[in-house]
Amino acid sequence: MKLQLAFLIATTSLPLHAVGDLSKPLEILRAVQKEGQGNADASKAWQQITKTDPANLPEVLKGMNGANPLAENWLRAAVGVIADEASKAKKMPVDALVTFLKDSTNSSGARVVAFDLIQRANAKLAETLTPTLINDVSSELRRHPVAKLIETGDKALAAQHKSDAVLAYRKGLDGARDEDQIKTLAKKLRDLGQTVDLPTHFGFLMSWKLIAPFSNADRSGFETVYPPEKELKFDAAYEGKGKEAKWVDFTSKDEYGKIDFNKPFGMEKSVVGYAAADFVSSEDRPAEIRIGCKNGWKVWLNGELLFARDEYHRGAKLDQYKLPCQLKKGKNTLLVKCCQNEQTEQWTVEWEFQLRVCDATGTAIVASK
Amino acid sequence: MKTSLILAFSLSMASGAFADWLQFRGPNAAAVSTEAQVPAEELKIAWTADLPGRGLSAPIVVGDKVFVTCSSGPGQETLHVFCFNAKDGSKRWERAMRATGRTMSHSKTSVAANTPCSDGERVFALFSSNDLFAFDLDGNLLWLRGLTFDYPNASNSLGMSQSPVVAGSTLVVQSENDAESFAAGFDVATGMNKWKLERPKAANWTSATLLKGVAALQSSKGLLGVDPDTGKTVWNYEDGASTIPSSVVSGDLIYAVSKGITALAPEKGSVTQLWRNEKLNPGTASPLVLGDHLYVVNGAGVLIKASVKNGDEAWKLRLKGPFSGSPVAAGKRIHIVNERGIFQTINPEAPGGKVMQEIELKETVLTTPAISGGAIYVRSDAKLWKLQ
Numbered sequence: 001m002k003l004q005l006a007f008l009i010a011t012t013s014l015p016l017h018a019v020g021d022l023s024k025p026l027e028i029l030r031a032v033q034k035e036g037q038g039n040a041d042a043s044k045a046w047q048q049i050t051k052t053d054p055a056n057l058p059e060v061l062k063g064m065n066g067a068n069p070l071a072e073n074w075l076r077a078a079v080g081v082i083a084d085e086a087s088k089a090k091k092m093p094v095d096a097l098v099t100f101l102k103d104s105t106n107s108s109g110a111r112v113v114a115f116d117l118i119q120r121a122n123a124k125l126a127e128t129l130t131p132t133l134i135n136d137v138s139s140e141l142r143r144h145p146v147a148k149l150i151e152t153g154d155k156a157l158a159a160q161h162k163s164d165a166v167l168a169y170r171k172g173l174d175g176a177r178d179e180d181q182i183k184t185l186a187k188k189l190r191d192l193g194q195t196v197d198l199p200t201h202f203g204f205l206m207s208w209k210l211i212a213p214f215s216n217a218d219r220s221g222f223e224t225v226y227p228p229e230k231e232l233k234f235d236a237a238y239e240g241k242g243k244e245a246k247w248v249d250f251t252s253k254d255e256y257g258k259i260d261f262n263k264p265f266g267m268e269k270s271v272v273g274y275a276a277a278d279f280v281s282s283e284d285r286p287a288e289i290r291i292g293c294k295n296g297w298k299v300w301l302n303g304e305l306l307f308a309r310d311e312y313h314r315g316a317k318l319d320q321y322k323l324p325c326q327l328k329k330g331k332n333t334l335l336v337k338c339c340q341n342e343q344t345e346q347w348t349v350e351w352e353f354q355l356r357v358c359d360a361t362g363t364a365i366v367a368s369k
Numbered sequence: 370m371k372t373s374l375i376l377a378f379s380l381s382m383a384s385g386a387f388a389d390w391l392q393f394r395g396p397n398a399a400a401v402s403t404e405a406q407v408p409a410e411e412l413k414i415a416w417t418a419d420l421p422g423r424g425l426s427a428p429i430v431v432g433d434k435v436f437v438t439c440s441s442g443p444g445q446e447t448l449h450v451f452c453f454n455a456k457d458g459s460k461r462w463e464r465a466m467r468a469t470g471r472t473m474s475h476s477k478t479s480v481a482a483n484t485p486c487s488d489g490e491r492v493f494a495l496f497s498s499n500d501l502f503a504f505d506l507d508g509n510l511l512w513l514r515g516l517t518f519d520y521p522n523a524s525n526s527l528g529m530s531q532s533p534v535v536a537g538s539t540l541v542v543q544s545e546n547d548a549e550s551f552a553a554g555f556d557v558a559t560g561m562n563k564w565k566l567e568r569p570k571a572a573n574w575t576s577a578t579l580l581k582g583v584a585a586l587q588s589s590k591g592l593l594g595v596d597p598d599t600g601k602t603v604w605n606y607e608d609g610a611s612t613i614p615s616s617v618v619s620g621d622l623i624y625a626v627s628k629g630i631t632a633l634a635p636e637k638g639s640v641t642q643l644w645r646n647e648k649l650n651p652g653t654a655s656p657l658v659l660g661d662h663l664y665v666v667n668g669a670g671v672l673i674k675a676s677v678k679n680g681d682e683a684w685k686l687r688l689k690g691p692f693s694g695s696p697v698a699a700g701k702r703i704h705i706v707n708e709r710g711i712f713q714t715i716n717p718e719a720p721g722g723k724v725m726q727e728i729e730l731k732e733t734v735l736t737t738p739a740i741s742g743g744a745i746y747v748r749s750d751a752k753l754w755k756l757q
Contacts (some may be wrong), residue, residue, distance in 0.1 A: 032513075034518060034519045035514075035519050035561070035562055036512060036514075036555070036559060036560040036561040037514035037561075037564065039511075039559050039560045039561070040511070040512075040559050042512070043509075043510065043511050043512060046509070046510050047509060069467070069469040069515060069518060070513060070514075070515050071467065071468060072467065072509065073466040073500070073502075073513055074513065076465065076466055076467060077464050077465070077502075077542065079467055079509045080463070080464055080512075081464075081508070084462075104746075106616075109467065134753055140443075143443065178443055180443060231398055256612060294526070307523060308522075309545040310522070310547065310548050310570070311525070311526060311546070311548045312547065314525055314526035314527045314572065315473065315526040315527055316526070316548065317473055317476065320473060320526065321471075321473075330388075337449075359412055
């Protein structure tokens, strides 16, 4: 026990570059898993890493490459401690951080931290780097140049240079991936008489086949396997809740891609509906299906259940749930189950969802014709 | 062994020498300071510290350190834990992590909604994203959990706010929602599960209280008393309870926010109902017990004083509301801040109650104050104040 304590004190009180390389403690942090597994070892390794020389910051950030979100947080917190010391000692390794940032094979999370550290050490340098991030793989890094372009457009507009303003806003919109910035830019462009196609920008699936109503009495419909979960026969009709359930074609007119079951089926309560759509991909590729929905829902891709959420009327937003998936080349079939509950308050009317297909940055994946 | 005993004793003496406010609503979640030193009659702003993000979690105080959490970024993904010097508000340390769970919440609340807690040696910071971090008092990260990473459907699209409590060597955490609802006991030293209980599938924003070593978990179903070491049921009250204001413990009784206020005497295997007053209806604020009286702030911002013996109402006093935070008390004064940032001190012993002082903080405040060392700490989305 005494020996262990002495060892711990010795290893945690020496600067790491004097005790050895970072590979072992980084490996320990990267090994943390669900339900607290690896925490005990990680705590000691974390202390070792925080004592490293600031010159090793890029090495610590590299530890985030391919790490799970828990390990990323261990490392993020360690980077914060090292960076505080680096700031105090004016030893932030800015050049090495810039190199790290520019290498887009590094993890997005780590590159966001690197940019923040550069900004903290040298705001002017960060500003010169900002325009280079407009097409970055990190949507978070894109925010900086998009904000700058909004500012540029506003200044041009104030100086009566409308075409320059349109140019800046359009460039900003092309780069923007976050809803708040997209909304701002879309409004500014429309105010200047420009056309903005938000469904295409986001990649919403606008046309679906819908079927309803099946029963969701006592909210049991969420778990009930209705025929569309077994077969997709668009000419079939089934016994529904109080009426026959048949497939209908539905194309959303909402520019945020809302697929509203109330429109074709009426304001039903305690019901289940399904939506099916094909998405043709030009290649086998990883993707994200992002859904916003305030009803109970399930999503299947090519027959595989991606996620299910049994929550009603607590709110919905764009990209509320991000479901990583793999698209296959050719036709991919999406099936959404959307459950409405029994509540009758005015704020429980919605029976709808919005869904888009994009990459991990949030860039829309365009379906092949 | 001897060394660790001496160390433990020194630590307890060290933290005991200062005035600790270790969790949501302070000692035993009773919202009443147990210190002899009480805040001055005329309070002033002693210092203000800036915060880089939003939050309605309450500050906590461990010795001479004030801890507070906040969340920043476009989607509130950055989770901050701050430690300030109680004396002058200077920053001792800050740690920033990233949410691994969902950060969506109603616009009124935020991701830093759950109040952190401490066992005097460690600080446990839970966020609405279900991210949980344990630090020592010097900011060393001891362990972390991503509870939505572990249990993917555990979230509430309106946001969550249940504050954890420490019971012995267990951190009791609730993540109660419509989809994957649970309570769990984690080892304070490692963050590993000691137990995990399925809870009613319904959104719940109340926090646990401790009564005679038993953790009382409140939900729409009622109050469940569990052994914090094992999670096993000790007693169960099943007559329903609120999902917003939390119940309060005083002595051997729990004043449950259930059909108004219901006074309960739980014992192993049974719960005796002593009285119920359905007119004592807390709004968002949780009740408190000061001396022989229970105080409830209703949804209209009216403070109601009632007897702890039978629930009989003594008086009503209209305060400047509305309130999201709960009242706290020290000595013979009750303190509360309304949503418009008006800090109010009330003398509950004056006939009909009397507001003694108001301080305009000039910011939206949705939180509950903390009391320590004769000072009161309040936070907003942008600031932490010390009133003294």
